[in-house]
Amino acid sequence: MTSVVTGGAGYIGGHLVDHLIENGEDVISIDDYSSGSYVNEKAQNIKLDLRIAYPTIPKEAIIYHLAANPDVKTSMENIYEHFERDVKVTLNVMEMARKYDAKMVIFFSSSTVYGEGKIPTTEFDEIKPISNYGLFKVLGEEILKFYTRNYGIRGISLRLANITGxxxxxxxxxxxxxxxxxxxxxxxxxxxxxxxxxYLYITDLLSAVDVIVKYFKGLYDTFNIGNxxxxxxxxxxxxxxxxxxxxxxxxxxxxxxxxxxxxxxxxxxxxxxxxxxxxxxxxxxxxxxxxxxxxxxxxxx
Structure with missing residues (x-):
């Protein structure tokens, strides 16, 4: 199986690349290295700005989509830059998934999509972001849902708590x-x-990803991942x-x-x-x- 990790040079993406390689998978890491710099030499590392283009990938790969600007605070200041990196990139990733018949796309979304909702927050509670970061994650989820519904690409949105470690x-x-x-x-x-x-330690997130890939059998769903x-x-x-x-x-x-x-x-x-x-x-x-x-x-x- 080939796994494609967008944002593979970033914090979570880099740990995911390591984890998938340790699990014996062939991994393609795509990143423009604008904010992340991590490189695992055992992966196929492609330097590419996904706002502009996407590469050729093997058919029926699993795509783990993490490429985005990770800073919530600056999303309120550099709005268009965040939109390009968070929303336009997601559209291009889904076009890559459609063209190369991806087996599944796992989108790393965020708890910020809820804004300040009831505690604890379920996947069925109101979506009401209070930052552009959260808003653009909502748009990313909607793009993924559209492609699952119209092109039959299986998809999962992971709404993450704060990941650390x-x-x-x-x-x-x-x-x-x-x-x-x-x-x-x-x-x-x-x-x-x-x-x-x-807050969730990075290894707990990786174990959650393993469980979802193994057991999820539907077309599309969302999962909260937190403590x-x-x-x-x-x-x-x-x-x-x-x-x-x-x-x-x-x-x-x-x-x-x-x-x-x-x-x-x-x-x-x-x-x-x-x-x-x-x-x-x-x-x-x-x-x-x-x-x-x-x-x-x-x-x-």
């Missing part, structure tokens, strides 16, 4: 570590510190400080209503009953995932 390059853990390495006495925290979100609990930003700060042996003063920069920035979802906890029905369970809690991510990052940041 391994070679993570951005997000609150990296932000706190970098700030504390510059100033051990003061830690700037975006928002009011009470934002509460679910059973959540942590506050203040708790994340304390974990980072404990691992670094520091006790800084906290300074809060509130963008309004306790948000870290415009479009910041303050509370996120996903109902994962659907994927659990396949037998999947996360190995690590949200706090454990964050602590492992801090330890992973301290040697690299």
């Amino acid at each position: 391994g070679r993570i390059s951005h997000g609150v853990v990296i932000d706190f570590i970098k700030k504390l390495r510059k100033n051990k006495e003061v830690l700037e925290i975006l928002g009011n510190g009470k934002q509460s979100k679910s 059973d609990d959540w942590v506050t930003v203040d708790e994340i700060a304390r974990i980072v400080e404990e691992e670094m042996g520091l006790s800084p003063k906290h300074v809060y920069v509130d963008a309004g209503e306790g948000r870290g920035w415009k479009g910041d979802v303050r509370f996120m906890l996903l109902d994962t009953s659907k994927i659990k029905s396949f037998g999947w369970l996360p190995k690590y809690s949200s706090a454990q995932a964050v602590r492992l991510a801090v330890r992973d990052a301290l040697d690299k940041v």
